[in-house]
Amino acid sequence: MKQVAYYKGCLASLSAKELDTSTQALAPKVGLELVELESVTCCGAGDIHEAEPDYYLHLNARILAYAEQTGCDTLMTICNVCTLNLRQANWQLKNDDNLRARVSANLETVGAPPYDGTVDVKHLLWLIAEGDGFERLKTVAHKGLKGLKVAPFYGCQILRPSKLLGFEDPDQPWSLEAIIEACGGEPIDYPAKIKCCGFPIIQAREETALGELIQPIEQASEAGADAIVTPCPLCHLSLDAWQSKLRKQTGKDFAMPILHLSQLIGVAAGLEESELKFKRHVVSVAPVVEKLEA
Amino acid sequence: MEATHDVLVVGAGCAGMRAAIEAHDAGADVGVISKLHPTRSHSGAAEGGINAALGNAGDDDPEKHTFDTVKGSDYLGDQDGIEILCREAPGDIYQLEHWGAFFSRRDDGKLAQRPFGAAGSPRTVFAADITGHVLIQVLYEQLVKRDITVYEEFFAWQLVENDGRCQGVIAWDLVNGGLKTFGGKTVVLCTGGQGRIYRVTTNAYACTGDGMAMALRLGVPLKDMEFMQFHPTTLYPSGVLLTEGCRGEGAYLINKDGERFMQRYAPNALELASRDVVSRSETTEIEAGRGINGSVLLDMRHLGAERIIERLPGSRELSMTFAGVDPIYDPVPVRPGAHYHMGGVDTDNDGATELTGLYAAGETACVSVHGANRLGGNSLMETITFGRRAGRAAAEWALSHTTIDVPTSAEADAARELGRMLDFSGGERPWQIRQDLGSSMLDNFGVFRYADQMAQQVDYLEELKERFDRGVVIEDKGDVFNTDLTSAIELGFCIDLARCMLQAGLARTESRGAHSRPRDYPDRDDENWMRHSISRWNGDGPELSYKEVRVTRFEPMERTY
């Protein structure tokens, strides 16, 4: 079992609780022992990075510092935005002595542990797309997706900027497809899989955001997908909770179920509804469940 | 007519934009015609810096700058023009800074100045290694601020002369197609140089001497055509420029044994000797078998990663992309490449040519401030200072005159010629002639010149001219964005200019500056040859005559570094 510090982020704590429950239930099956971080806050998303950049740096340094306290070498995230934020802060602090000195001193002043730069931040996606994690995945997804057609939606901030994320080629990613296949599903290809769901501006510029959101949903639908899977709860919120708003634009009711990554694997691995919590989705996942039970 | 303006500026690089801005500020109505969007102009590729005797990096004054420039020109530069350049340079730099140019700074906040070739004192103001880019940006911003009209992607093809005056420009509208005639009380040519005549050059594709050729064909004299500067550090094999600033920061030039050979040729200045000296030294080493792949090596390893990344990041990226070498770890293969043309349209100190109403500035012009060899950093300065002067002179003339008279036959004649070009079929494509021109010029009129090769080249150019005149196949017959057509016209310009260069070079029986004849005339001959070559078109080809050099301050001395 690989021990990892677990940072669930804001959404998985509240509106996307299903992401947390499915992740926690899935983890042991894919060889991950999660050490939950208690004393942490929101990573700030792109918003605190833009509004109070120094505060963003400190909040993330604090999360990293608490992760270091667990003794693990890896901090696991389950959200794209958290991943980028933490990795960016981590890089900036590790590669600038003066910056690190000031931030770490500040952390100690407020009673937090210092930042030492001993932890690497990785999304769950990366931990199970290759290596030992992937091998475990293959053995555990025994219930299988039975050829379910799944369209991967990556979400911007797990791919770009690639110099900070660096796991896969941002123009030709493969990790979600590999996982879908390993779980017995059929990955669906479509151009918008690496584009933006619009979530960051879905309140401030709804029309523009919906103009972006329509693309993956419509394209996946036209390509015959049964469901979309995404590694980011913010994308999930856009794709799932805001899907109904697309009806006005197009007159169409896509009824496209959106799965979190941990749910997709979870369902293939035989997790219960109490762990998957599909009922929390706005767009019903029932068609997927039916197909799999058939 | 498409439009008329007080002042038409052809070319929108540093010189063109500076001239346009000045003409506008002087109250004239300006139209800029450029075959590229202004910020694409080749001035933007300049890297190392722009010279002015600010005195920020040590004792310096315009007098010292003047002397260095005169000496650097191998005493062929017109000293009154040089004095003007060096005296007005500091004010021009400060003006650019006030307009917001992004220059590198010293810790105390003043403009930083770095050492450059053949400069007695560090006087090259710079912006990391992207000085040209920074200047192009600030000038374009000022152009936009004044809302100056730019006809961008209009390919200027012919000048219109009438009644003893230059009256306008006929251009091909690249985006929509069709010939468009522009009337102007004055025309300022700022179209840059013609490095693309050579196979190995630092120059952009666009550098085909358009303005020079247009002036030439109108009978306007060109000056000092034989003087082409070969920059010593162009990357192998592409010819992409690696700035002299690398050597200014301390880089070494070594041959295949690791020897810093410059000590044998220029024992005091070493790598920072004048460019013609360095190019000749490199060529000698290469020809003696001490090079690798026809190149020598530029070694920056001892500067250390941090300094290279801070001061020369662009050069590092260029080395990695175009030569596949990271200068932090390995020496970079470099060789001389055609870089800058000291000659050009003969002008006075205000950019005026022999033809009333026609002006020129920048690399297109020959004032001459660079004589037989140009110092690094002086060219950007020339574009600003003389661009400004030419712009103002053109504006003042235009504002004191009222008429423009472009005969309707001008466009009709041009249209006929165009039709003939497009109709031609069953022959060679332009690239074949272009390739033959580029290779033969490099072989026969490069760093070292030999009488027999030059004579051969004169004949060969006649042959190329015949091949071109017979006709080249332009496959694209369409109107929209027909660069197949415009690049064929550019080739015609290049051939005519090459003929001027060869004629002047063969006739000059001495070595001076960039014109080097090591076998038959290895020495400078001030008694007979301290004069400018003048090339004039007589309908069939160029005709040679001479003009005195204006000496005001410094008598010629032996030139050693």
Add this chain to the structure above:
Amino acid sequence: MDVGLKIWRFNRETGDRELREYEIDAPEEATLLDCLDIVKDKHDGSLAYRKSCRMMICGSCGMRMDGGAVLACKTRIYDVVKDGHVPTISAMGNLPIIKDLVVDMAPFWAKFRAVDPYLRPGYQEPPHGKEHLISPQRMNVIHKEALCINCGCCVSECNAMESDPRFLGPQALAKAMRFVGDPRDGHKIDRLETLNDEHGIWECTRCYFCNERCPKGVDPRDAIAKLGAESMKEGIERDMGAKHAKWFVHSAKTTGWLRETELVPKTQGVVSAIKQTKFALGLLKHGKVPPPFPPHVAEGVGESRRLYDLVQDQGVRGYDAIVQGERALAKLEHMHDEDNGRDPFAEGTLRPYLPDEKPEEIGGANEGMGSLTQADVTPGEEPTRKPEGGA
């Protein structure tokens, strides 16, 4: 080597679009631009594309390769085709196509002009008519934005602009930041006010495509973030985007976790939020609207609150707070083998020497005066030879 290219041709007059395939022979060091030249010279003279400098500085040759914008002159073709791949070349996105790979840049330049892309000086005159005195650190605040060559690669892939063509876009906003951060400009507040309008800063969707595609390392998304940070530092917070961001900050320093439920009214205002009621009820049914009470408070949130106050005291705010991280981020641009310990002067490598010296001497730069003094000490190490001679 053999190179195959698929190129999307387009004729504006007829509206015809066609994917044509070309097989050419190109040298190994060829760039995509070199390959296009070979196609045009030797195979199809009607192919239209822009080019000029061929050294990544003029910005002419922006085009899409396999759906992503690149500079053709910067793209070494060997790595692209070595496994037999045939790339698809097409015109840049988000701009109308004139012909083949040539796009109409007029909308691009229009947005550029819209941000007043020139210095608007303040009243402070520099001393003695000479240069403004500006430290290198202060000037470097905008050094990334000053790198922009107007190539359009960022605009080509901008997701927000694709959805709303009126969005100012990454290039115009980066250029705006270049002036907002220039100490010589006297109109920062005016500029920020305009940039906070409907199609400015807050319409950026943070997809990071611009950062990814920029060939010069400008990082337009970061420039936009700098503008947002500076706006909020100057108290310009009227936009919903700014309010949205402010609520994140408020959440972090009160409860630690994002107070999701209140996010909607706090961002959009109560009246607008009420209009969303039906939508909100839909979410509520599925538990997507967590009750605001009791608040979900993070453990140890006191530290977060104290951190906020401490950070405010230390006063690193606005664009400076983003610039402070650039020193470290620059290491990503300029990666080299430093940590792999590769020694440039390892055994067997060429060592420079002067003709009158022994080959083992290695010189070092000396404040850029390398040619006028012969520094014989590798910086930071013991002298290999004392200036007076001897061991």
